[in-house]
Amino acid sequence: MGRIGITTTVPSEVIFAAGHTPVDLNNIFIGDEQPMRFLEQAEEVGYPRNICGWIKGLYSVAVEAGDLDAVVAVTQGDCSNTHALMETLELAGIKTIPFAYPFDRDYDLLKMQIEKLMAALGTNWDEVKRVQERMRPIRRKLAEIDRMTWQDNVISGWNNHLYQVCSSDFNGDMDAFEAWVDELIEKSADAPERTDSIRLAYIGVPPIYTDLYSYLEKRGARVVFNEVQRQFAMPSDAEDLVEQYRAYTYPYRVFDRLDDIKAELERRNIDGVIHYVQSFCYRQIEDMIFREKLDLPILTVEGDKPGKLDARTKLRLDSFLEMLE
Amino acid sequence: MICGIDLGSRSVKLVLADSDGSIKEKHIFSTVDFYREYGRVDEEGLRIDFAKLGIEGIEAVASTGYGRNTLDVVGSMVIPELKAHVLGVVEQTGLTDFTLIDLGGQDSKVIKVRKGRMVDFATNDKCAASTGRYLENMAAVLNISMEELSKHSKDPVELNSTCAIFGESELIGRIVEGHSTAVLAAGVNASIVKRIKPMVRPLLSDTLVLTGGVALGEAMKVLLQEAFGRDVIVPCEPQLNGAIGCIRAVRMKQEKGK
Numbered sequence: 401m402g403r404i405g406i407t408t409t410v411p412s413e414v415i416f417a418a419g420h421t422p423v424d425l426n427n428i429f430i431g432d433e434q435p436m437r438f439l440e441q442a443e444e445v446g447y448p449r450n451i452c453g454w455i456k457g458l459y460s461v462a463v464e465a466g467d468l469d470a471v472v473a474v475t476q477g478d479c480s481n482t483h484a485l486m487e488t489l490e491l492a493g494i495k496t497i498p499f500a501y502p503f504d505r506d507y508d509l510l511k512m513q514i515e516k517l518m519a520a521l522g523t524n525w526d527e528v529k530r531v532q533e534r535m536r537p538i539r540r541k542l543a544e545i546d547r548m549t550w551q552d553n554v555i556s557g558w559n560n561h562l563y564q565v566c567s568s569d570f571n572g573d574m575d576a577f578e579a580w581v582d583e584l585i586e587k588s589a590d591a592p593e594r595t596d597s598i599r600l601a602y603i604g605v606p607p608i609y610t611d612l613y614s615y616l617e618k619r620g621a622r623v624v625f626n627e628v629q630r631q632f633a634m635p636s637d638a639e640d641l642v643e644q645y646r647a648y649t650y651p652y653r654v655f656d657r658l659d660d661i662k663a664e665l666e667r668r669n670i671d672g673v674i675h676y677v678q679s680f681c682y683r684q685i686e687d688m689i690f691r692e693k694l695d696l697p698i699l700t701v702e703g704d705k706p707g708k709l710d711a712r713t714k715l716r717l718d719s720f721l722e723m724l725e
Numbered sequence: 726m727i728c729g730i731d732l733g734s735r736s737v738k739l740v741l742a743d744s745d746g747s748i749k750e751k752h753i754f755s756t757v758d759f760y761r762e763y764g765r766v767d768e769e770g771l772r773i774d775f776a777k778l779g780i781e782g783i784e785a786v787a788s789t790g791y792g793r794n795t796l797d798v799v800g801s802m803v804i805p806e807l808k809a810h811v812l813g814v815v816e817q818t819g820l821t822d823f824t825l826i827d828l829g830g831q832d833s834k835v836i837k838v839r840k841g842r843m844v845d846f847a848t849n850d851k852c853a854a855s856t857g858r859y860l861e862n863m864a865a866v867l868n869i870s871m872e873e874l875s876k877h878s879k880d881p882v883e884l885n886s887t888c889a890i891f892g893e894s895e896l897i898g899r900i901v902e903g904h905s906t907a908v909l910a911a912g913v914n915a916s917i918v919k920r921i922k923p924m925v926r927p928l929l930s931d932t933l934v935l936t937g938g939v940a941l942g943e944a945m946k947v948l949l950q951e952a953f954g955r956d957v958i959v960p961c962e963p964q965l966n967g968a969i970g971c972i973r974a975v976r977m978k979q980e981k982g983k
Contacts (some may be wrong), residue, residue: 697844718806
């Protein structure tokens, strides 16, 4: 049994089915007490300053870990910087396995990618389906956490983010993860209903800021929709694994994401949208599509380095909340 | 007396007004000097030494500005920065529907206002090229005062760099080419307008209002009028606009309490 790093959400069913432990490098990076050191390490070996902080973080985390048997890297549907990330990881002696989400959500191509991953890690459909069924109740519980966030109003925006974002690798242990999820559901069932004056949606990749959710909540606003994090948890509940990863909106066209976002904004009674973009990321361009297609007020927040919110971003958040009141 | 303070990145603006809002005193300090001479930080936040400033009889203080996210002024009502600027324009011009372009020391803000309320905004982020600090750097390169720089808007030379640091070397290149100071200064001013154009375009109104230190002098007003084909209004006190907005916020609160 080995440890397999991942650069973003991939079919973790395949990794577990092959008897390995998936390790989402993003979570190790941002969960570290001093995530900034990973950026510095990457820049010291030659990563440019004007490149996404996440890529640099992933690189250094993988190199520092030293015990990864391979890294599954998403070469299409996430970020083209990943190509150079793979190459530099190879340079550092780390094996990489490419995984590509087909841009047009083609069923056959996606199935082939999943089967390639199965072959690379050494497993088969029977095992993968067994794991998929093991995950199903956990994924449903994550959907329940999400529902309790926006409908019962008993769960914070941060917990909504955290539990769903961790479903990319189930923290490497499905049983322990499920117990952790159960605990939150149980604890929250009797929690008093929150009476926030402003309900926010958070769209875009997870934030590199560590205190965004708590900052908003201190000011009477709560995130009740975390778009991409919810997608990581695979809310489609599809029978077929290929369909499950086709329904997963993040790696495909932005217009598919838009359909999902629009439906959720409506259902969750949202006052305003925070669109998070990472500095130097191509997804910054897509901001203009959201601004054109969404009817709610949007604040675009750009994050570069890990850590607490900077004064300027706080000022912009304050003004946005002030405007929504 | 009501005191409004705008803690800017380059200067601190302090305005004193009567309970009816009429301005009695106005002061502008360099930010560094202000904190050194008149400020003291304790556990509660920033304490301002009004006695040393020679100011007496203050009933209420309101503060805003970049500094307020790191320091709250002790005993003051804290006004979010964009709100302070909107209120300042409403107070100074009586307008209720407009787009405000505020160009400060490190900030450029564009705020769309309808019925006296902010409905959308954009601010610069991660880069301060379109701000007063950029103009200060460029004036220093041209060896002219800010006042002189802000006079010129005719026949601007083309400047492409969007970085306030690399912009300097580009400007030096233009100086070597032999252009007059007037067209070089106009080029510097025009580059600011070029830079903020994409921020203003989606938030445009029939009326544009220009405030902030950069609004002092004619050039920016003229260039914005040319760029957007509409009148640009500069209130009497463009630089004190945020502090004046603070005073209005206090008065609105007092009215409510009555």
